[in-house]
Structures are given as structure tokens and as C-alpha cells.
Amino acid sequence: MKIMNLVVVAGLFSVRSFAAPLSGEVRLDGSSTVFPISEAVAEEFGAVEKSVRVTVGTSGTGGGFKKFCAGEIDVNDASRPIKSSEIDDCKKKGIEFIELGIALDGLSVVVHPSNKFITFATKDQLKKIWEPASTVKLWSDVNPSWPKEKISLFGPGPDSGTFDYFTEEINGKAKASRTDFTASEDDNVLLKGVAASVFGMGYFGHGYYMANKTKVKALPIDGGKGPVEPTDANVASGAYPLSRQLYIYVNATSAKKPQVDSFIKFYLKNAKALSREAGYLPVKDDAYKAATDRFAKGVTGSAAQKGPKKG
Amino acid sequence: MSTTPENISGTTIHEAELETSFKDNLARRRVEAAIFKAVILLATFFAMAILATLVWRISAQGWAWLNWNFMTSFPSRVAARAGILSALVGSATIILLTVVFAVMLGVGAAIYLEELSPKNKLSQFIELNISNLSGVPSLVYGMLGLAVFVRLLGFGRSIMAAACTLAMMILPIIIISSREALRTVPPSIRLAALALGATKWQTTWHHVIPAASPGILTGIILAVSRAMGEAAPLIMVGGVTYIAFLPNSLFDSFTTLPIQIFNWAGRPQEEFQAIAAAAIIVLVALVLVTNGVAILIRARLENRNRW
Numbered sequence: 008m009k010i011m012n013l014v015v016v017a018g019l020f021s022v023r024s025f026a027a028p029l030s031g032e033v034r035l036d037g038s039s040t041v042f043p044i045s046e047a048v049a050e051e052f053g054a055v056e057k058s059v060r061v062t063v064g065t066s067g068t069g070g071g072f073k074k075f076c077a078g079e080i081d082v083n084d085a086s087r088p089i090k091s092s093e094i095d096d097c098k099k100k101g102i103e104f105i106e107l108g109i110a111l112d113g114l115s116v117v118v119h120p121s122n123k124f125i126t127f128a129t130k131d132q133l134k135k136i137w138e139p140a141s142t143v144k145l146w147s148d149v150n151p152s153w154p155k156e157k158i159s160l161f162g163p164g165p166d167s168g169t170f171d172y173f174t175e176e177i178n179g180k181a182k183a184s185r186t187d188f189t190a191s192e193d194d195n196v197l198l199k200g201v202a203a204s205v206f207g208m209g210y211f212g213h214g215y216y217m218a219n220k221t222k223v224k225a226l227p228i229d230g231g232k233g234p235v236e237p238t239d240a241n242v243a244s245g246a247y248p249l250s251r252q253l254y255i256y257v258n259a260t261s262a263k264k265p266q267v268d269s270f271i272k273f274y275l276k277n278a279k280a281l282s283r284e285a286g287y288l289p290v291k292d293d294a295y296k297a298a299t300d301r302f303a304k305g306v307t308g309s310a311a312q313k314g315p316k317k318g
Numbered sequence: 319m320s321t322t323p324e325n326i327s328g329t330t331i332h333e334a335e336l337e338t339s340f341k342d343n344l345a346r347r348r349v350e351a352a353i354f355k356a357v358i359l360l361a362t363f364f365a366m367a368i369l370a371t372l373v374w375r376i377s378a379q380g381w382a383w384l385n386w387n388f389m390t391s392f393p394s395r396v397a398a399r400a401g402i403l404s405a406l407v408g409s410a411t412i413i414l415l416t417v418v419f420a421v422m423l424g425v426g427a428a429i430y431l432e433e434l435s436p437k438n439k440l441s442q443f444i445e446l447n448i449s450n451l452s453g454v455p456s457l458v459y460g461m462l463g464l465a466v467f468v469r470l471l472g473f474g475r476s477i478m479a480a481a482c483t484l485a486m487m488i489l490p491i492i493i494i495s496s497r498e499a500l501r502t503v504p505p506s507i508r509l510a511a512l513a514l515g516a517t518k519w520q521t522t523w524h525h526v527i528p529a530a531s532p533g534i535l536t537g538i539i540l541a542v543s544r545a546m547g548e549a550a551p552l553i554m555v556g557g558v559t560y561i562a563f564l565p566n567s568l569f570d571s572f573t574t575l576p577i578q579i580f581n582w583a584g585r586p587q588e589e590f591q592a593i594a595a596a597a598i599i600v601l602v603a604l605v606l607v608t609n610g611v612a613i614l615i616r617a618r619l620e621n622r623n624r625w
Contacts (some may be wrong), residue, residue, distance in 0.1 A: 032571075042560075042581075043395060043585075045560075050394055050560075052560065052563050061560075062555070062560065062561045063558060063560035063561075064556065064558040064559055065559045065581065066553065073557075077469075079475065162426075162487055184474075192584075193583075195583065195584050195585070218586035218587055260336070284395075285395070296602045
């Protein structure tokens with residue numbers, strides 16, 4: 008009798024604890040590039056866990072890390088790895104983080120669809136155009152066989168992770184760029200700008216290009232091994248020179264909260280389908296598995312962070 | 319004293335000259351008046367044309383998406399499912415609080431500066447600073463809000479912090495316009511009340527403020543319209559972009575219509591530009607309704623004053 012009671016009570020408890028609806032908050036902020044994926048995950052998660060209050064902000068990768076390292080948010084969406092200065096900021100506040108790669112994005116360099124003279128661009132040519140001391144005014148300044156027409160340049164503004172990534176990859180130093188171009192944090196402005204300038208050039212996320220393939224032409228990029236088209240396959244395999252990984256950084260203390268734990272597990276399980284839907288490409292299946300393991304074990308620190316580059 | 323013919327003719331010539339020159343002047347002045355009227359009309363027309371183009375474009379783009387579902391759904395990554403419920407509730411709550419804070423402080427400060435404070439170097443200094451503050455960009459108020467309300471006072475990234483920030487932002491506009499309104503109340507009203515034995519407080523409360531209230535309300539209308547359209551300071555204070563629940567308290571997270579519009583307008587898909595336009599229609603309607611109510615109240619107040 009007593010044993011029966013115990014079993015019943017234990018049974019009730021286990022059922023209860025299993026079915027208890029989660030509650031509380033999960034606060035995300037950061038990159039507007041990663042936002043569509045996080046938004047999709049938040050929406051789907053909300054359909055399952057109705058009492059968890061998930062919010063997603065878009066203050067940029069850098070702006071997000073400021074909030075992350077002040078302990079104001081649980082998760083930061085990042086379109087580049089965390090910087091060493093940001094790691095220091097977090098350390099000062101005693102904040103540890105778990106780094107999880109969730110998707111891949113290619114940076115598309117685009118020109119006007121009627122542009123016939125340029126069929127691909129090398130990284131050196133891009134550097135010549137975009138470097139801080141660039142003297143390129145006309146297309147012919149880059150390649151004498153190109154027309155003597157003024158290049159109109161469009162690119163993201165300095166708060167964007169896309170800008171950081173492009174300048175680091177092309178000019179060798181994050182944020183080092185010529186400044187006399189039309190800058191906007193709004194990719195739509197860049198798209199419209201290039202679509203309206205016959206001799207224009209600009210760059211933005213792969214997903215944005217894929218949604219507007221007819222309005223602009225994306226250039227194959229030559230990173231030393233011949234020009235590579237910015238196709239889904241080339242971005243996913245890493246063959247395309249301007250492909251990059253997108254991350255979420257989870258506050259290690261927050262990760263112990265049941266609603267955050269559940270949310271991140273849900274994120275990793277659905278990132279493959281939802282990143283594709285948002286116009287990005289999933290990382291490899293075993294990379295998701297590795298990320299899930301790392302999260303389960305609570306492995307902190309950054310593997311992707313390369314430290315300040317010299318030169 | 320006798321009038322000589324020379325004198326008569328001299329006077330006549332003089333008057334005639336005067337008359338013709340006066341007539342000339344009149345004609346020119348009429349032309350000037352006509353030109354001035356045309357310039358003003360053109361300016362008005364220009365302002366109206368810009369507004370009309372905007373409204374027409376936005377309506378053409380967003381009207382089809384405007385329906386009850388759109389008003390009562392939470393945001394979604396699928397445009398057809400997306401709605402503005404959280405943004406609408408966020409905007410309405412924040413504006414209501416902003417008005418309460420800003421009017422209490424702003425009108426109070428204006429009454430003090432105009433009616434009670436001694437006119438000295440200090441009050442001149444305060445006046446100068448208030449005028450300067452009205453020219454500070456809204457983003458700076460966002461940074462102030464982040465430092466003071468979010469972090470120092472510990473409001474967090476909440477509705478409360480947002481309302482306080484917006485109230486700070488529109489405070490100078492309300493103070494300046496309220497002071498203008500108080501200044502238009504004729505001094506004779508004050509003197510009459512004081513002469514009949516009313517105290518300074520009674521004079522201000524029973525006579526000066528009612529007489530000035532239509533003007534004060536105009537200032538509030540202008541200020542609140544500005545606050546409703548702001549996105550930048552609220553993003554700074556921590557307005558989020560995706561939120562699928564309604565606030566339980568004033569210390570909950572929020573989003574507002576301008577933040578939602580800014581996000582949708584920046585997306586690659588055409589449908590999101592369309593629902594951004596639909597959300598703009600709602601925002602414009604909200605501003606019009608708020609202003610309409612305020613104008614009705616003002617009209618009633620104006621009818622009350624009989625002196």
C-alpha cells in the first residue's frame with residue numbers, strides 16, 4: 008500500500024515536471040542579418056511554448072555585444088565572430104558565453120544587370136576599389152579596358168557586421184574602408200541604389216541577393232583560385248571566397264534557465280530548415296550535432312575568434 | 319492770407335502730384351499683395367501636395383493588406399500572417415504615458431517660468447538652455463534614456479523607460495509653446511484678478527491657465543505627433559523588433575509602430591514593403607485621431623473664454 012502510494016506520487020511528480028509549461032523570458036538582440044532566422048525560431052518556439060516570452064531586437068552585432076556583455080540579454084545574434092575587445096568586456100562583467108554556429112551567408116558583390124563589361128571580380132580589384140586610400144573614381148581606373156565612367160558605390164554602414172566582414176576580408180582590416188560611398192544599414196536602400204545606377208556597384212548579404220536576383224547581377228569572385236559564382240552550393244561548401252558563418256552567442260548563466268535551455272535546443276534542431284527559409288544556408292549536419300553537444304556540455308569561449316589581425 | 323492764383327495753381331499741382339504718386343503706390347502695393355498671396359498659396363499647396371503624394375503612394379501600396387487580422391495578429395516571418403498587435407499596443411501605451419509625464423512637467427515648468435519665477439540671470443540661462451534642448455537630435459535623447467532610465471534608475475528595456483525618454487524629448491517643445499500661450503493672456507486679466515483680492519495662485523489657476531489652455535494644447539498636439547513617429551531613440555532604449563506577447567506591466571519589453579515599420583521596410587520581400595505601408599496607414603490614422611480629439615477639446619475650451 009505504502010509502496011503503491013509512493014509509486015503513484017512519484018509518477019505524478021514525474022508527469023508534472025515533464026509537462027510543466029515553461030515560462031519566463033528569453034531575450035535576443037544583435038545582428039539584423041541573423042534576425043530573420045532568430046525571428047523564425049522565436050515564432051515557431053512560441054507556437055510550442057506559449058508562456059515563454061521571447062523578444063528579438065536588431066541593434067547590430069556590435070550593439071548587441073554591448074548589451075550582451077552588460078548582462079542585459081540572454082543571446083546575441085552575430086554575423087561575425089566575437090572580437091577580443093568584446094571578450095574582454097564580457098570578462099570584466101564576469102559573463103561567459105557559448106558560441107554556436109547556426110548558418111552560412113555569402114556576401115554578394117552586385118552590379119547593374121545591364122553591365123556587360125565586368126564578368127567577375129578578383130579580391131585585389133575589390134581592394135583597389137574599396138580600400139581606405141582608394142583613388143578609383145572611374146571603372147577604367149581599375150581595368151583600362153573598362154569604360155571611362157564614374158563608379159557609384161553602395162555599401163552597408165559602420166554598425167553592420169556585414170561591413171566589418173567585408174572590410175576585413177577585402178581590405179585586411181575590419182572597418183577600414185573608403186568613406187565616399189552611399190552607406191546605409193538598410194539593405195533595401197543599397198539594392199535600389201545599385202538597381203538604379205548603370206555604373207553602380209555594391210555589396211550585401213547573399214539572402215538579399217537571392218530574393219532580388221532579377222534586379223541586380225552578382226559577380227563571381229576570384230580569391231586566387233579562379234572566379235567562383237555565389238551559388239547556394241558554393242556558399243555552403245565554402246568555395247565562394249566571401250562566405251561567412253553566422254552565430255548565436257548564449258550567456259552561459261542564462262543557459263541554465265530552463266526556458267533558455269529549451270529555446271536554444273529548439274533553435275539548433277530547427278536552424279537547418281529555418282535558415283534556408285530565411286534565405287541563408289545551413290551548416291553541415293555534423294556541425295549542428297557538434298554545436299548541440301557543445302551546448303549540452305556548456306563549453307564556453309570562442310573557437311572562431313582569431314584575435315586582432317596584424318597588417 | 320489772400321490766395322494768389324500762383325498759390326492756387328501751386329497747390330493744385332502739388333495735390334495732383336501727390337494723388338498720382340499715391341495712386342501709383344496703391345497699384346504697386348496691390349501687385350505686391352497679390353504676389354505675396356500667390357507665394358503663400360504656392361507654399362501651402364506644395365506642403366499639401368507632398369502630403370497627398372505620400373498618402374496616395376502609401377495607400378496604393380498598403381491598403382489591400384489592411385484588415386482586422388492585420389490589427390490583431392503578432393508579427394510573423396510570413397507577411398500574410400504578420401500583424402501589428404504588439405506594436406499598436408506598445409505605441410498606444412507609451413504615448414499615453416509620455417503625454418502624462420511631459421504635460422505635467424512641461425506645463426508646470428512653463429507656468430513657473432512665465433508666472434512665478436523672478437526674471438534674473440538664472441531664469442534667462444534656463445530659458446536659453448530649454449531653447450537649445452529643443453534642437454537636440456532625438457538619438458541623443460535615446461542615449462540619455464539608455465544611460466539614465468534603463469541603467470541608472472534600473473527601469474530596464476521597458477515601456478516605462480521608453481515613455482520617460484520620449485517625455486524628455488518633447489519637454490522643451492511643450493515648455494516653449496506653453497510659455498508662448500501664457501504670454502498671449504493679456505496682463506489686464508492678471509491685474510484685474512489681483513486687484514479683486516485673488517492670490518497669485520488663484521489668478522494663475524482660475525484665469526491665466528484656462529485662457530491659455532487652447533494654445534498650450536496646440537503645443538501638446540505638435541509634440542505628441544512628433545513622439546509618435548520616433549523610432550531611433552526607442553531602438554536605443556531597447557525597443558525590440560520581434561515580440562509576440564502583450565505587456566503585463568510597465569516594466570515589460572515593447573515594440574512600437576515606427577520600429578515595426580522600419581524593420582518591415584528594410585526586408586527584401588515585396589510583401590513586407592506592402593505591410594510596412596499598411597502599418598504606416600495605421601500610424602497616420604492614429605496620429606490623426608489623437609490630434610482630432612485634442613482639436614475638439616481645444617475648440618470647446620476656446621468657446622469657454624468670454625472676455
